[in-house]
Amino acid sequence: MKKSKIPSLYLGLMLALMYVPILLVIIYSFNESRISSVWGGWSLRWYRDLFRDRDIMDAMTNSLILATVSSLSAAVIGTLAAVGMPRANLKGKGIIEYLSTLPIMIPEIILGMVFLVYFALIRLPFGMVTLAVAHTSFCIPYVYMLVKARLVGIDKSYAEAAKDLGATEWNVFWDITLPLILPAITSGVLLAFAMSLDDVVISVFVTGVNTNTLPLKIYTQLKTGVTPKINALCTLMFAATMLIVLMSAWFAKKSVRKTERRISSEEASGIRNSVGLAR
Amino acid sequence: MSAEIKAGPTEASDPGGVPQKRKAALRRFFDAATISVMPIYAFTLLFVVGPLVYMFILSFLKRAETWGVLREFTWSNYTNILKPVYLKTFYESLKLAFFTTFFVALVGYPFGYFMARLSATWKRRMMLLLMIPFWTSSLIRLYGWIIIFRANGTLDKILMGLGITQAPLKLLYTYSAVVVGMIYALVPFMIFAVYSSAEKLDWQLVEAARDLGATPWQAFITVSFRLTLPGLLSGVVLTFIPSMGLFFIADILGGNKVILVGNLIQEQLMKARNWPFAAALSVVLMILTSIMIALYRKVSGVKDLEGLV
Amino acid sequence: MSDIILELSQIEKSFGDVRVLNGIDLSVRKGEFITLLGPSGCGKTTTLRIIAGLETPDSGRVFLAGKDVTDLEPNKRNVNTVFQNYALFPHMNVESNIAYSLKLKKVDKQTIAKTVKEALELVQLSGYEKRMPDELSGGQRQRVAIARAIVNQPAVLLLDEPLGALDLQLRHQMQIELKRLQKRLGVTFIYITHDQEEALNMSDRIAVMRDGKFEQIGTPAQVYDNPRTSYVARFVGSANLISGTAYNMGDGLIRLETDYGLGVARTRGAQISDGQAITVAVRRESVNLVTQETPDNLGLRAVVKEKHYAGGVLQIIVSLSDGRELVCSRQGIDSPLKPGDHVLVTWLPDQGVIVDLEAAG
Numbered sequence: 001m002k003k004s005k006i007p008s009l010y011l012g013l014m015l016a017l018m019y020v021p022i023l024l025v026i027i028y029s030f031n032e033s034r035i036s037s038v039w040g041g042w043s044l045r046w047y048r049d050l051f052r053d054r055d056i057m058d059a060m061t062n063s064l065i066l067a068t069v070s071s072l073s074a075a076v077i078g079t080l081a082a083v084g085m086p087r088a089n090l091k092g093k094g095i096i097e098y099l100s101t102l103p104i105m106i107p108e109i110i111l112g113m114v115f116l117v118y119f120a121l122i123r124l125p126f127g128m129v130t131l132a133v134a135h136t137s138f139c140i141p142y143v144y145m146l147v148k149a150r151l152v153g154i155d156k157s158y159a160e161a162a163k164d165l166g167a168t169e170w171n172v173f174w175d176i177t178l179p180l181i182l183p184a185i186t187s188g189v190l191l192a193f194a195m196s197l198d199d200v201v202i203s204v205f206v207t208g209v210n211t212n213t214l215p216l217k218i219y220t221q222l223k224t225g226v227t228p229k230i231n232a233l234c235t236l237m238f239a240a241t242m243l244i245v246l247m248s249a250w251f252a253k254k255s256v257r258k259t260e261r262r263i264s265s266e267e268a269s270g271i272r273n274s275v276g277l278a279r
Numbered sequence: 280m281s282a283e284i285k286a287g288p289t290e291a292s293d294p295g296g297v298p299q300k301r302k303a304a305l306r307r308f309f310d311a312a313t314i315s316v317m318p319i320y321a322f323t324l325l326f327v328v329g330p331l332v333y334m335f336i337l338s339f340l341k342r343a344e345t346w347g348v349l350r351e352f353t354w355s356n357y358t359n360i361l362k363p364v365y366l367k368t369f370y371e372s373l374k375l376a377f378f379t380t381f382f383v384a385l386v387g388y389p390f391g392y393f394m395a396r397l398s399a400t401w402k403r404r405m406m407l408l409l410m411i412p413f414w415t416s417s418l419i420r421l422y423g424w425i426i427i428f429r430a431n432g433t434l435d436k437i438l439m440g441l442g443i444t445q446a447p448l449k450l451l452y453t454y455s456a457v458v459v460g461m462i463y464a465l466v467p468f469m470i471f472a473v474y475s476s477a478e479k480l481d482w483q484l485v486e487a488a489r490d491l492g493a494t495p496w497q498a499f500i501t502v503s504f505r506l507t508l509p510g511l512l513s514g515v516v517l518t519f520i521p522s523m524g525l526f527f528i529a530d531i532l533g534g535n536k537v538i539l540v541g542n543l544i545q546e547q548l549m550k551a552r553n554w555p556f557a558a559a560l561s562v563v564l565m566i567l568t569s570i571m572i573a574l575y576r577k578v579s580g581v582k583d584l585e586g587l588v
Numbered sequence: 589m590s591d592i593i594l595e596l597s598q599i600e601k602s603f604g605d606v607r608v609l610n611g612i613d614l615s616v617r618k619g620e621f622i623t624l625l626g627p628s629g630c631g632k633t634t635t636l637r638i639i640a641g642l643e644t645p646d647s648g649r650v651f652l653a654g655k656d657v658t659d660l661e662p663n664k665r666n667v668n669t670v671f672q673n674y675a676l677f678p679h680m681n682v683e684s685n686i687a688y689s690l691k692l693k694k695v696d697k698q699t700i701a702k703t704v705k706e707a708l709e710l711v712q713l714s715g716y717e718k719r720m721p722d723e724l725s726g727g728q729r730q731r732v733a734i735a736r737a738i739v740n741q742p743a744v745l746l747l748d749e750p751l752g753a754l755d756l757q758l759r760h761q762m763q764i765e766l767k768r769l770q771k772r773l774g775v776t777f778i779y780i781t782h783d784q785e786e787a788l789n790m791s792d793r794i795a796v797m798r799d800g801k802f803e804q805i806g807t808p809a810q811v812y813d814n815p816r817t818s819y820v821a822r823f824v825g826s827a828n829l830i831s832g833t834a835y836n837m838g839d840g841l842i843r844l845e846t847d848y849g850l851g852v853a854r855t856r857g858a859q860i861s862d863g864q865a866i867t868v869a870v871r872r873e874s875v876n877l878v879t880q881e882t883p884d885n886l887g888l889r890a891v892v893k894e895k896h897y898a899g900g901v902l903q904i905i906v907s908l909s910d911g912r913e914l915v916c917s918r919q920g921i922d923s924p925l926k927p928g929d930h931v932l933v934t935w936l937p938d939q940g941v942i943v944d945l946e947a948a949g
Binding site: 007008010011014015018019020021022023024025028076077078080081083084085086087088089090093096099100102103106107108109110113114115116117118121122133136137140144169170173194197198200201204205215218219222223226230231234237238241242245246249 | 310320324331333386389393396408410414417421422427463525527531565
Binding site: 481483484486487488489490491492493494495497501502505506 | 640641642661662663667668669671673675677678679688689692693736737740
């Protein structure tokens, strides 16, 4: 059977199409010209302007605070839940587990809408607080699912061996479980951070009158008319997201390696190398 | 309380039984595992179940004249949806979702399928290459399409430069622009779903089919396609559901010309301030979503959506 | 010759930098049961895949019934394969799996039903039509895979270690059944295995493969009794190999002088010059261990190292003065020999086969 070239061509073409819009935004962020459809030569002018824009800097601060708070709250709630769920003596565990993942299952617009009406009902002040609660709700499932998947892969005998050696429940968690699931937690937190940093739909509904986040700022501008500064802002956000996602992928890989101990030839040679170095 | 104690003869005969039993219950309640799941119970009940229940209740309440809601039961929010103008929005929304899903499948299926046939090294590289656009903010990607579509934008320059068109096409703020934006935003979901299904496919089965006399196309239809169908269906659900709610794509690329259920909900909430009606719209949208997922489970016999996390 | 159904001519194949097939030649007669025998990685599966059309050789030709099929797609070749893991379509029941190729050929429904029924009878699985593959045992899947491959009436049936996944008892039973089936159908079988016993039990001819080449092709008796190379002697007969210097004794006999003593072998027509370095293969069951001096001073001096009983035979391992070991197998449970006993290793002249003559010459 002969191998056809069509698949590689198709994959290449589609990937190129996916990258073109992103690359255009990045290229135009270095455009000297004020009218964005005209190329006026390379320049860092818009990046300078960007950092002088108080509104945008405020929005950036808000976005970073929000992403940090919601991903860390999700890390605590999600990790504790993933570790405790299998052993907790409570009714309705399955239902709570299902319900807690709903925020990433149902359409975002519904989530935004229910939060808006509900926060109005319980009189939560719209602004950073409502944003943080809403973002935490869709951050939890990422941490929970990643940690849960990691826990399934951990051999039960570790914990049993530790208990056999005299460890308390607390020791087991602190000395055995936590170190093993740490890469999964980190990976989940980073993903959650990236999701929070990018969210528009839910934020549109739950933000306050005077609270802006970066995506909200971009959204308003895209609707009303863009200034070249937005190109620069988008490029920076792109770079930040990439960094976070690559880090997350790296941690996830580390987590999988520990779990499955699948030794590929590459890893085997890696082990050989390290053994060689040790000698 | 006392009746309960008397009911158990063994406990009645044992004076230490009552406090011990209570202690055991207390210990069970305060054991480490139970405490550690308390936060997620609290958060989920307060901020997931609470809002959803309130939305459901709200959808049956009357709207107050100027502001807020009255505590009166009514069906009118649901009957309101049956008005032609709103039904039309649902129809338009579903139509766009079908269109989008169809094209996403057309583009994404071959991608995921071909990707699964790559060598292990290329699979990893491909995954990373896909991660980047997938995780890039949808706003940035949308902005890229604005640059391409706008009058005298990249597409116009290329087409006019090649002499294919003479004047700017004015593609921005059209239905096609919205469809392209939707496909672009959702195609990674399809790719991941199909890929995870095709990756599990035993390629020896395709060889067996070829060996038994099937042409490449026959082998694909009778074996590969049939066995990757769960992935495709999963991708369909994963694209169809969000495509009903992605109001901001219609907003930005369609320029208020394309109104979807998502736009309608947003408008009712933020501008018309008719919250009960927005809640009713959301309930209907959620029911449609659940039906989709239930249908998918029934057809594919799979519990979890493939390619999800 | 018209009764040659399949011919491979100078087939070469590489994957990347790895040369898998190194100029393979093979002629298979109609109705023959031929086994490709070799360890994993010797290129036997690649050979099979090239015959099936699942791989294209880098050079060389494949002829099927006199026609060059080298560049023909697998679906255009009248050859079918029983895959190693059966490759039954998991979404089709037994009946649909077997009927697959007939449906592709647009055979009418009644004929399909009849053929499927006959095929199932042939593999003794009547009544299993509606079962799904995951509801079958390993042996049953095996039978379905065979039935699926034979309904097309292929000119050649290729079997890639079809019994590899079965347990020992089932494997013996299936060996007999497969052989019977092949006789009955009169179809040419090309069978792959790494199990020499399987090859010896079933084949009309065995082709022993090593590093992408055929080491020896012949009937089981030829390969077993007259191995051409030390590799064949070891792989097929688990023979002992003894190296030394040859001296002609006349009457087609040679004397083998070694560091540990004297041995004998027959030349079988080969020209051996005095003083030539040779290797003699002696099968385990042909080795005698004696405690008294032999009249003509024959025998290799050795010490009994250990003995163990396995599978109905007693194996006695002796070591020569330089630490090399020879194995001797005996019927029965025990022998009077104990570890540490000094013995002489002897064999009859007919049991000593000179190997690697071509390589040495």
